[in-house]
C-alpha cells in the first residue's frame with residue numbers, strides 16, 4: 675500500500691538516501707549535492723510504504739502555465755511497481771488545480787547511449803511525455819532531452 679503525500683518543502687533529508695542508492699543515474703557527488711539543495715527549496719511529493727519513503731518527485735513551477743519534474747526517483751527495490759506512475763499522477767492533479775497546462779521534464783537524451791536513462795525515457799513516455807528537443811549544450815558533456823505533455827483542464 676503506497677501513500678503519496680502532497681508537495682512540501684524541506685524534504686531533502688528523506689530523498690537523499692534514495693539518490694545514493696541509484697549510482698547508475700546519480701553517480702556524481704557534486705550533482706547529488708546540487709539536487710539535495712534544490713529539493714529542499716522545491717515542493718516535493720513523497721511516496722511512503724510501511725513508514726519508509728520509497729520515492730519522491732520534486733516540482734519546479736516556471737510560470738502560471740508551466741511546470742517541470744525537476745528530479746524524481748524510486749527506491750531500486752521498488753522499481754516497476756507503479757510508484758513512479760502514481761507520483762506523476764498526483765503531481766499532475768496538484769498542478770491542474772493551480773491551472774498549470776504544460777508539464778515538462780529534462781532527461782539524458784538517446785544520443786548518450788546510456789542504458790539506464792533509456793529506461794528512464796521509457797518511463798516518461800509511458801506516463802504521457804513526448805520528446806520535444808534534444809539540447810547538446812545545455813548540460814556540459816551530456817545531451818539533454820526535453821520531454822513535454824499537455825495537462826487536461828481541471
Ligand SMILES: CC(C)(COP(=O)(O)OP(=O)(O)OC[C@H]1O[C@@H](n2cnc3c(N)ncnc32)[C@H](O)[C@@H]1OP(=O)(O)O)[C@@H](O)C(=O)NCCC(=O)NCCS
Pocket residue numbers: 696699744745746747748749752753754755756757758759760781793794796797798800801
Ligand atoms: C524512472 C523511475 C522514477 C520510474 O519509477 P517506477 O516506479 O519504477 O516506474 P513504474 O513502475 O511506475 O512504471 C510505469 C511504467 O513505466 C515504464 N517503465 C518503467 N520502468 C521501465 C523500465 N525499466 N523499462 C521499460 N519500461 C519501464 C513501463 O511502461 C511501466 O509500466 P509497466 O510496469 O506496467 O509496464 C524509477 O525507475 C527510477 O527511480 N529510476 C532511476 C532514477 C531516474 O531515472 N529518475 C528520473 C530521472 S531524474
